Amino acid sequence: MLGERLRIARKKAGYSLRGLAEVMNPPVSAQAISKYEANEMMPSSGVLLGLGQALGVSLDFLMSSNVEELQGIEFRKHSGTSARDRARVEAIVTEELERYLAIEDILELAPAGDPFADIRCDGVSSYDEAEALADKLRKQWRLGLDPIPSMIGLLEECGVKVIVAAFPDNVSGLTCTVKRSGDRPDTEAIVISEKINVERKRFTLAHELAHRVIRGVKGKDIKLETAMNRFAGAFLVPAAHLRREVGNHRRGIAYHEIIQLKRFYGVSAAALLVRLGNAGILPDNAVTYAFRTFARRWRTDEPEPIQDDVGLGAFEHPERFQSLVYRALAEELISPARAAQLLKRPLAAIEEGIRGPRGA
Template sequence: MSEINPSQITFARVRRRLTKAQLAKELGVTSRSIQNYETGSSAPDSETLAKMAKLLNFPQQFFCIEESMPVIGEHAASFRSLSKMSDAMKNCALSAGAIAFHINDWIEERFNLPQADLPDLSDLPPEEAAATLRRMWGLGSAPIPNMIQLLESKGIRVFSLAEEAREVDAFCTWHGSKPFVFLNTMKSAERSRFDAAHELGHLVRDVYSMRHGETRGIEMEREADAFAGAFLMPSESVVANKPPAFTIKYLLKLKHYWGVSLAALAYRFNALGQVTEWGYRNLCIEIAKAGYRTNEPEPMEREVSQLLNKVLDALQAQKVGRAEIARGLCISVDEINALTFKLTRLSVVPADSSIDLVSRRSPGLRLV
């Protein structure tokens, strides 16, 4: 076995949301031993390493990789919601993001993917920024059929949040020149679409703060929400489609048209002054009493990743599946499945392939 990389032990422990004391207890060693493993003062013996690898669900080779996993700084990512998130949960989600960087780098060595095409709209208020981006991307004022595929066509890499971090709504970050968005695919399709638009707002309006790791506050999150509402539901079209009465019956028809939640649609009409405050409050009460804040009525079909499905299909045609990808990256298949959960079809091929894809010409993928 090669020399142990201490930072890989720390990464794997954080990924599984374990404290040093918890890991020590599971391994039957002292907390000081874990501290020494992670600082490099000492290394686990072969038996302890094997037990650690099994417990943390990482291949033993992962702990011997010379190049450490990338680290996403605490303020380098913009989270959809921080109120219900513990530090352990946030760090778990960030470590999932680092694995996604690793997977994306592996894919980009083999495929030509769309490059980032994101303008800097930080000098514009949310409503104007959303309208400007729609004009720049030639979207007009029509509903957006698929947010995930739109983001991917503009060079944004979209992954699912790992199941362990399902309490996290969504977050976005940059890896070099590549923007990433992580969506909680345990949520309804409508809410995931809104989260995708929210994170897009951060990527085009909060460029400086994200690049320089500045702390983001509640106001920035509110503005990202405002951007998302305006981007998914352009003001002129929403006003033109004003219902004869603000009832759940009429709003249900419009929510299918825009692909948003009932609550988001009601809020948008209120933000544009199309319904009185009294009428909006009553509508919110009606939505809550019907249970539609937690269980979306008449849910839409979930959006999937066109890019990841095309990549996996191309690899499968060469008898290369998730097991081969995981083996090449020294991670478990579970990590790939978690990061593509509900974004792709499950692809399984024989695990005995030894095809050398690195030496092949990189095919280009076109998103339509």
């Protein structure tokens, strides 16, 4: 376990074996680091501490064993994502999941069942099939047709670990199955970048959800990422509900309507325009014309973005992990210092969270 964690952390930091050896304090040879990574030799406590400091990772990351492997990783990224970026993201995700699973173990929480067991499929052969699966999952989760107030809250309620982390700029999210050590059951995780706006955050979560439901595509006439986007659009903006709001067929739509609808559903203006076309409300030529004219910059510049703490934006923050930490703290299963370590917050802030603000 240490060897694999050390290798991931070294790649994240961009060091060769020799490069890491050169910055180590206390000194250690490149040959010794190679043996640590191969699990042929264990470092002393002093060297282990030095490795963590040189690589910018915690000892929890290097030594914990809750996460054995991240399987089936699907990145939502730009084409320019480097191997170093991928290693950095994997290290961040592993460290965050170690803390999350540690607090669940402390509280002895029963593992959640597979939320996708009855709907997961090997592949879809059309975009309409991807949309049908989104509708089916909404029905299975008893969501009705109304907009989803919080994608993060919904996924956490269904047993998916949701983590918001500081990723490189060219990675907005990923999904994976977390393989745990021993005989502990696997768990699902969706991780998104803290840097993206509310609209993109919600769509990325729905897109990563699609990757947990649909393993692939069948045939050359369908593209995987386009199918995932179709699922995401249908999950966030059900066609039947959209038709109820704007009508079955339209020749065009006003800017004011789009802004109102994007705030209502919590999606980007570009995603909403695409959705109007996919639902058959706007003809294809009207959507194409919009992206060539007034909407030509919408894919990169969001018009009138939703603010983080306004409307739907106020609900798109992970709550479960923090709540579990304070629960363990209130039940005296962990110390305030351990809570501060898990939440990465100052001890004074943790104590205020226990007792309330001074003078209250």
